Amino acid sequence: MVITKPKTKSTDATDTFISGAPDSGNQAKGVRKGNKRQISLTITPALLDRVDELAAELGQSRAAIINMAIYRAVEHGLIKE
Numbered sequence: 001m002v003i004t005k006p007k008t009k010s011t012d013a014t015d016t017f018i019s020g021a022p023d024s025g026n027q028a029k030g031v032r033k034g035n036k037r038q039i040s041l042t043i044t045p046a047l048l049d050r051v052d053e054l055a056a057e058l059g060q061s062r063a064a065i066i067n068m069a070i071y072r073a074v075e076h077g078l079i080k081e
Contacts, residue, residue, distance in 0.1 A: 041066070 031038040043051070055065045 050064055051062055055062050057063070060068075
């Protein structure tokens with residue numbers, strides 16, 4: 001009779017499990033919502049009112065307007081006036 005070592009479990013699954021722990025330090029900030037991450041944003045009431053007005057004019061949500069503004073700033077840069 002031959003004695004064999006038991007097969008070792010995949011370390012990939014173990015590493016994935018451990019890196020998914022809240023205290024692993026590898027977590028991205030924000031709550032995952034599908035393909036996006038939810039974040040917290042602090043904005044002045046006056047600016048928020050302007051964002052809401054623009055959203056209403058364009059028939060978009062507040063989040064869509066904020067996403068579009070961030071996308072444009074990242075892709076095209078910020079322009080000084």
